[in-house]
Amino acid sequence: MSIPHQDHSASSTVPEPGISASGTEPTNASGASAASVAPGAAVPVARLLQTSALPPGIDPADLPVAEVLAEPAASVSEPEQITSPPVVTEMEKTTENVTVTTIQPAEAPAVEPSVSAADATAVAAPQEQATVAAPSVSAVICPACGTQLDAQSQFCYECGYAVGSSELQDVPLATPVWPETVSLPQGTLVANRYEIVAEISRRPPTVRYRAIDRANKNRGVVLVQQRVRADNGDQASIQVGRFRLPAEIGITWPALGWEIALLEQVNHPCWPRVLDVVQEGHEVFGVEEAAEGPDLWQVFDDPALTMPQRFELLAQWAEGMKSLVQAGAIPEYFKPELLRTNGAGQLMLTDLSLLVPLPYPAQPQLVSTPYTPPELVLSPGDVDGRSPLYSFGAVLYALYLGHELTETDFERPWVAKPLVFRFPDAPPAYARLIMKTFVRDKEHRFPTEEASHTDPTGWDELARALRATGRQLSVVRLDVAGWSNIGKLRSNNEDAFAFWHSANGFEECLGETVLAILCDGMGGYEAGEVAAAMAIELIRQRFLQSDYGKALLGSSDQFSWDVEVCRKFFFELLREVNQEMYQFSRSPKGKRGMGCTCELLMIHGNQAVVAHIGDSRTYHYCDGHLRQLTRDQTLVNRLVELGQLTPEEAEHHPRKNELQQALGAQPFVEPQTLSVLLKPGDWLLLCSDGLTNHVDHATLTEMLQRADSAEMCARRLVNLANAYGGSDNTTVIAVRCQ
DSSP: OOOOOOOOOOOOOOOOOOOOTTSSOOBOTTSOBTTOOOTTOOOOSOOBSOGGGSOTTOOGGGOTTOOBOOOOSOOOSSGGGOOSOOOOOOOEEEOSSBEEEOOOTTTSOOOOOEEOGGGTTSOOOOGGGOOOOOOOOOOEEOTTTOOEEOTTOSBOTTTOOBOOGGGOOOOOOOOOSSOOOOOOOTTOEETTTEEEEEEEEEETTEEEEEEEEGGGTTEEEEEEEEEOSSOGGGSOEEEETTEEEETTTOSSTTSHHHHHHHHHHHOOTTSOOEEEEEEETTEEEEEEEOOOSOBHHHHHHOTTSOHHHHHHHHHHHHHHHHHHHHHTEEESOOOGGGEEEOTTSSEEESOGGGEEESSOOOOTTOOOOTTSOHHHHHOGGGOOTTTTHHHHHHHHHHHHHTSOOOGGGEEETTEEOOHHHHOTTSOHHHHHHHHTTSOSSGGGSSOOTTGGGTOTTSHHHHHHHHHHHHHHHHSOOEEEEEEEEOOSSOSSOOEEEEEEEEEEEETTEEEEEEEEEEEEEESSTTTHHHHHHHHHHHHHHHHHHSTHHHHHTTOGGGOOOOHHHHHHHHHHHHHHHHHHHHHHHTSTTSOTTOEEOEEEEEEETTEEEEEEESSOEEEEEETTEEEEOSOOOBHHHHHHHTTSSOHHHHHTOTTTTOBSOOBTTSSOOOOEEEEEEOOTTOEEEEEOHHHHTTSOHHHHHHHHHHOSSHHHHHHHHHHHHHHTTOOSOEEEEEEEEO
């Protein structure tokens, strides 16, 4: 599929037949009524206000594409014979809400009626902007890829499609009716205020620039330029929204007046506001807000933004698209680099020359891009407010791939390679978004049948689906495994662990919760294992009795998750468990000196909270780096922190395993608590010192990088600790985030 750059040159729209100033049918030079068209004759594609506008020697009656609307009051062959004052010529075009009157200024002041933004596509063609239209030209469009071909083409040179005679589409071409707008160079100062930085795009009769507002702290703006033939004092004006425009500009697409009327009506933060309209000589400029924030590629690469925040931006853009459709326009296409965040923090289209009116005017110059909806090229009559859903889906597809779409991403024109076959593990919610947007057949796009009753455009349902997808992608899917082994030198295992993993899905809300506990007992034979088992049971009971147990039991709809509150809860929980264990150790059933370390972990959504006592450890692996989250509460580690020992000396110190804190060994403890944000690809590792006494930091990192599952990771680490000595019990809980 060929993907050339978009050609923004556009053919003129065909105005409806008008009436002369006197209200009678206009006549041509031969006296025949111009409105009398023989049956079967072609509809004119251009109109003249005066026969004097014709080149010498051309009879209007010989022009099948021209129609004379008004004759001058007097016709003379030589200019010097004119002695009468300028003639008043008036043309009125009235629709439901639009009335435009143009009067030569020599006779009377201009009439300034109001123009409603709702009629932005109405025709307003003043006398000065009429020109002779070129004869219509027949062109053919490839029904497979939309490429414009020569009239005699039998196959498409772009896609190789064999074009049958029954598939040829005749396309009338005509020259624009506006004067040519010449681009201004970089550095040009408009209205002694707006400095042009660079040209963005052009779509005759307008040229679009990126500029800065010198009078407002060099704030970025967009200038839209259109040329007029008459000076400001020599022409009538019309009211478009809050602004007064020269009537010659007109409000017919793609004129500047049409764009201003559209933006005045759409009134949504995803679309720019018109800030000003200025004129310098024959050039009229619309001044619009500019989006200067990061583009959509950068938004999705920003690690500071969560998935719900990213998809909220997309949902707001979908709502902005609905507002545009309701105002009577759509973009021909859009792609990630054309969407930037604006001052309101919402996505905004940076090139409004892509906007076209609804109903959509067929454009023979349109060349398809990977983001262009197929009906805009193949069947313009089928274009409606759902058409840009295809562009939205193409953007989502490109974001998932991480690169611009090319022809290699398509099986054939407008049929992309299915995402789920290229990436079978793609999140189902994300894959559904693409399947309901990025499809050639418009009937397979949003909305679903039920949702179509409230919003037939599909944009409301898309916005809801985007927000639900953002929530689902923010919940990391968890793979959990745990292993414990006695080692090679001990006769009993004083370590203990337990974890509970629950998942639930209600409507479009998914949730996973993990509670994991790891304890390393101390106090000698039959005391350490009693302390470890007792700590796990007490923590489990108190946790399930709290509000936090609701998430673990599947009642997450009643659960309010606050990380800081959870840290305080864990702090108090371990202090209470310590008190009960300490009192038990002093009872006849207990044993003095019994106690244990404790690693307590809760994961809910993409947040993890850790509580820690002793010298067992919790690690976090993220982006290729392994970090120890907890601090060893030992005498030797404290000496290292005070600078009295080096880490190397601490490894071989005789009091290396002497704890400063342990559950049940003393009346009061001060647990360490912390929280961490998780994302797919992260690991959390809980382990006793039986592992870290034998496996160093670098080896731990390598093992996590090479493991394909939590089960594989836990088994390999326990085996590795035994292979390197196995001098103590070894326990590992591995949590892999997917």
